[in-house]
Amino acid sequence: MIKISDPRKLLNISYQTRALIVKMLSAAGSGHTGASLGLADIFTCLYFNELNHNPENPVWPDRDRVILSIGHVAPVFYATLAQAGYFEKSELFTLRKFGSRLQGHPGLDSRLPGIETSSGSLGQGLSIATGMAIVAKKSSSDIRVFSIHGDGELQEGQIWEAAMAAAHYNLDNITAIVDLNGVQIDGPTREVMHLEPLAAKWQAFGWNVIGCDGHNISGILNAFRQARANSGKPSVILARTIMGKGIKTIENDHHWHGRAPSPAEAIEFLCQIEEIFRDELAKI
Incomplete structure (x- = not known):
């Protein structure tokens, strides 16, 4: 298990991950930039502190499972x-x-280590995670299951069917993570389909709700x-x-949901990432 507790490290x-995302998307010429960059801090904390896993043995039976329900953020997952x-x-x-193992959306058929399920069709991940959590409970395993979602994805009805089932079976071994950036492919979520009061919705379905700043490492x-x-x-x-x-030049811009930077844009973006990293580091 990788266990790094120092917020600075x-x-x-996380900022190395952001730089890799920009470079790989620019090289690909297509892909999803916005949410991949937004999730870098959460993925870093998950894989380098919280998760019980072993990269040298990706199929270790006692590993925690990560289900990427929003498959289009594959760049942050791969990085x-x-x-x-x-x-x-x-x-x-x-x-x-x-022929690459790094498909646009993660696929089990790629045989890429670390992938637990194929993803791409939104709304399905929580159902898969719930099934895995039920099996872990029945086998008295300490395995925990993490399911990662976008806020726009919560507009899918299947999410709430799975939420109801997970609460019914008292699955305290499952943690859903919702990326609340307020933006989806068509624009702000509040305009496409308003989600609030979101915490109250999850509580009403029987879930323990935890809020945090998704860019504050300690939080x-x-x-x-x-x-x-x-x-x-x-x-x-x-x-x-x-x-x-x-x-800064693309933050909260829904046009960057599924757009990759050009080579020239990538150079500028990498400069911005380095500058903001120094600013963020100085605050810790």
Whole structure:
């Protein structure tokens, strides 16, 4: 298990991840930039502090499971897996290339280490995670299941069917993580389909609700601790994030939901990432 507790080291990893995301998307010429950048801090805390896993043995039976329900943020998933040691970083630059293991959405058929399920169709991840959590409970296993979602994805009805089932079976071994950036492909979520009061909705479905700033390393770690300490009901972490975090010129711009930077834009973006990383580091 990788266990890094120093917020400065975790912040450094998250900004390295952002730089890799920009480089790999620019090389691919397509892909999803905004939410991938926004989730870098959460993925870093999950894989480098919270998760019980072993990159040298990706199919270790007692590993925690991560279900990426929002498959289009594959760039942050792949970059994090590579940084954690699941495969060489050089493979990141085959993203979306013909024959690459790094498909546009993660697929089990790719045989890429660290992938637990194929994803792409939104709304399905929580159902998969719930099934895994039920099996773990029945086998008296300590395995925990993490399911990662976008806020726009919560407009899918299947999410709430799974939420009801997880509470019914008292699955305190499951933690859903919702990326609350307030933006989806068509624009702000409040205009496409308003989600609030979101915390009250999850509570009404029988979940333990935890809020956090999705860019505050200490806050994210504390949210995971609260979820781990909870018993008797499933937990959901509502993480408020900024789409495109680390690149001021594209933050909260829904046009960057599924757009990749050009080579020239990538150079500018990498400069912004380095500048913002220094500013964030100085605050810790």
